[in-house]
Amino acid sequence: MKKLSLLLACLLLTSCGSVNNTAENPVVEVVSEAENLSEEIDQVTENSEENDQVDQEVLVEEVEEVVEEVVEEIDYEALYREYKVNEAGKVLVIMYHNLADKPGTYASTPELFRKDLERLYAEGYRTVSMTDFVNNTIDIPMGTTPVVLTFDDGSKSNFYFDENGEIASDSAVGILNDFYAEHEDFGRNAIFYLFGTNPFREKDLVAEKLNYLVENGYEIGTHTYGHDNLKELSGEGIEKTLARNEAFIESMVEGYDMIHLSLPYGIRPVEELRKHIWSGSYEETTYEIISAVNVGWNPVVSPAHVDFNPKSINRITCGDDEAELHFWLDQLADRPERRYYSDGDRNTVVVPASKAEDVHEAYKDQLITYNESEEE
Ligand SMILES: [Zn+2]
Structure with a gap:
């Protein structure tokens, strides 16, 4: 079921925005995690595929669910902190x-x-x-x-x-x-x-x-x-x-x-x-x-x-x-x-939250701020 893994990776890339396949990118780890999950789906669907009764739509839905779960698990705040993200710099x-x-x-x-x-x-x-x-x-x-x-x-x-x-x-x-x-x-x-x-x-x-x-x-x-x-x-x-x-x-x-x-x-x-x-x-x-x-x-x-x-x-x-x-x-x-x-x-x-004022009003709807120091 290479096709499914591929589809999963594609979906994941789309939902995470731009992800370049570099080792330094933290989202790459998430992709590999998703691939493990896709193997589980593979096993579940293996039998039905053999019987030639695979409903592609159901498959896609399952994959999307997995992707959603994985994306939800990403701790973006921690990543922003780690990578000093500042798009007003x-x-x-x-x-x-x-x-x-x-x-x-x-x-x-x-x-x-x-x-x-x-x-x-x-x-x-x-x-x-x-x-x-x-x-x-x-x-x-x-x-x-x-x-x-x-x-x-x-x-x-x-x-x-x-x-x-x-x-x-x-x-x-x-x-x-x-x-x-x-x-x-x-x-x-x-x-x-x-x-x-x-x-x-x-x-x-x-x-x-x-x-x-x-x-x-x-x-x-x-x-x-x-x-x-x-x-x-x-x-x-x-x-x-x-x-x-x-x-x-x-x-x-x-x-x-x-x-x-x-x-x-x-x-x-x-x-x-x-x-x-x-x-x-x-x-x-x-x-x-x-x-x-x-x-x-x-x-x-x-x-x-x-x-x-x-x-x-x-x-x-x-x-x-x-x-x-x-x-x-x-x-x-x-x-x-x-x-x-x-x-x-x-x-x-x-x-970072301290720089929110630096961002132009035109980007208000796209703005995400985070705390520079970890909180409870
Ligand atoms: Zn000149």
Whole structure:
């Protein structure tokens, strides 16, 4: 009766929300417990099956009952405490540019980028897309922390092919792909903010690369058409540069809408012209932008936090100087109460009771709080 066990596992996964099959996930234990129970059902139903009189509906009902019992037995409060679950905590949105031979103000190197991924993975960070981050549809296992990887400017080092026509293993995409092949549970998410008509600087391969990104779960964000300082443009000028960039990407990747913006130089227009960033048009092309990232030095609050503003998302630079990536990883390791830890279920927002006020009103219906110290 393998089928029944399988069905049971599926049902259990559905009722527990997102459960990744990693050893570190406590719900995995519950799954194995459920599998033992399913064997008991197997024995009960064995005879009837042999007689070819198995009523599938009755079977499913029995399985659902077992699942319900098992789920009821999970002590979620204890799990939340153990995994320091705090979905109003801080998140790192990391800003990369090119990967060079030597690290610079914004440049990293293939070696350092690999090391960043290794440290993030080892310390329980899991990549999420910018879209899932902004929309708070973060889907990672209990006890892990989301991280968003961003690349500005579309330098060739982000994505190029080697002499054999393979994605170069020292390019950002090559490194991400290789890391993902070894650590599937890290996820493979990154957003590339592009401008102009020659992203990744190999004119003949632009369409191929852009389609590859989209087909493999990566995201493309806009960085304006001319890498423009938006403060120097009129409202019309802002719409023109954003719509032209949108038109170019659409001409390369059918039906793709860029909804995330990286402000060139981190500069935004004067207040009264900002509305032109979020939607506009030029000639035949319209665009809608839902998020904008800054060039910054601080972690950002969770998308469920009352202070979250998708139109002004702080990023941190890669590197290990003060207020850069490794500085913040150290900080969050020392002060885990500040860090976002997932409950493993994208449909709920779980925080310690003391942080209930941090959660935005929009998530009131999904909010679950728990006591940080065990009570009688
Ligand atoms: Zn730039």
